[in-house]
Amino acid sequence: MPLDEDPPPDVEGWLALVRGGDQAAARQLVEHLYPQVIRIVRARRPRRMAEEDLAQDIFLKMFSRLEQYQGQVPLAHWVSRIAVTTCIDALRAQQRRPELRWADLSEKEADTLDAVLTKEDAADTADALAAHELVHKLLDQLAPQDRMVLQLLDLEQKTLVEIRELTGWNITLIKVRAFRARRKLQKLFQHLKQQENE
Amino acid sequence: MKTLPSTPWSRLAAAARRAPSGGAETETGDMPFGFSARVVARARFGAPSSYGVLLERLAPRALGLASACALAMVVWGSLPLSAEARTADGEMDYFDPIGEVLTLTQS
Numbered sequence: 234m235p236l237d238e239d240p241p242p243d244v245e246g247w248l249a250l251v252r253g254g255d256q257a258a259a260r261q262l263v264e265h266l267y268p269q270v271i272r273i274v275r276a277r278r279p280r281r282m283a284e285e286d287l288a289q290d291i292f293l294k295m296f297s298r299l300e301q302y303q304g305q306v307p308l309a310h311w312v313s314r315i316a317v318t319t320c321i322d323a324l325r326a327q328q329r330r331p332e333l334r335w336a337d338l339s340e341k342e343a344d345t346l347d348a349v350l351t352k353e354d355a356a357d358t359a360d361a362l363a364a365h366e367l368v369h370k371l372l373d374q375l376a377p378q379d380r381m382v383l384q385l386l387d388l389e390q391k392t393l394v395e396i397r398e399l400t401g402w403n404i405t406l407i408k409v410r411a412f413r414a415r416r417k418l419q420k421l422f423q424h425l426k427q428q429e430n431e
Numbered sequence: 432m433k434t435l436p437s438t439p440w441s442r443l444a445a446a447a448r449r450a451p452s453g454g455a456e457t458e459t460g461d462m463p464f465g466f467s468a469r470v471v472a473r474a475r476f477g478a479p480s481s482y483g484v485l486l487e488r489l490a491p492r493a494l495g496l497a498s499a500c501a502l503a504m505v506v507w508g509s510l511p512l513s514a515e516a517r518t519a520d521g522e523m524d525y526f527d528p529i530g531e532v533l534t535l536t537q538s
Contacts (some may be wrong), residue, residue, distance in 0.1 A: 256471050260467040263462075264467050285466065288466075296524055336446040348442075349443040350439050355442045356441075357445075359443070359444075361451075364447040364449075364450065368444060383444075387444040388448060389446060419438065422439045422440065
């Protein structure tokens, strides 16, 4: 092993120390898990919420539930689930947005929507940034768990197994949620199309 | 991985995936200064249980105990009275203090 390589983190050792009330070990645990937690927070937090506040909530939950952690899954997976559910709770707490109307879209977003509704090759030709904004406006219309499943599955292209590990939901539930969420989006597309034609 | 059938959503999602990352991946995972200390200071892990936490832990047991007591009282109340208790109750039924007072005042 090269000398300059860091030793692997002693997560189990830190956990034992933290359970005994060792604050230095708790800080090391936070520092070790922070990059993973902040990645989840940045991708899934409500737009109006500060990422640091949400990350802090996640770590506080982690410490308050540490007695429940039995080591059946890796700590990173367990913390990921806490992070994902905390983000879902934050999205739920966020005031529901008003109904999305065609008139609310920018010119580029309206063009992008028109393209994806009518052109088969829109995935390659549409304005990517406008599509990104439009996707988030549409996802904002969904329930937090539906939004989360589509974000993971269709945007981040995670596998069902990865989503199961991240969320703790079983595969059937993930498939059912994805199906329902896509159906809701389909209705939303139809609704917007009607508005365009009016 | 199975590809989605071509729908407006699948085309839009595919277009959105081409967008340069808005920060989630490009931003560093560096922790703000003092973050871990702030979290640890607020966490209060390993600290002795507060009364609230203690009550929270005991509440389900207390509920069980209270339910068992309530059930025992219902069973106790529905048991047939013993002969002695029935006689005592009967004596109480026949004694009417107000009637006694009225009788005395009228006479």
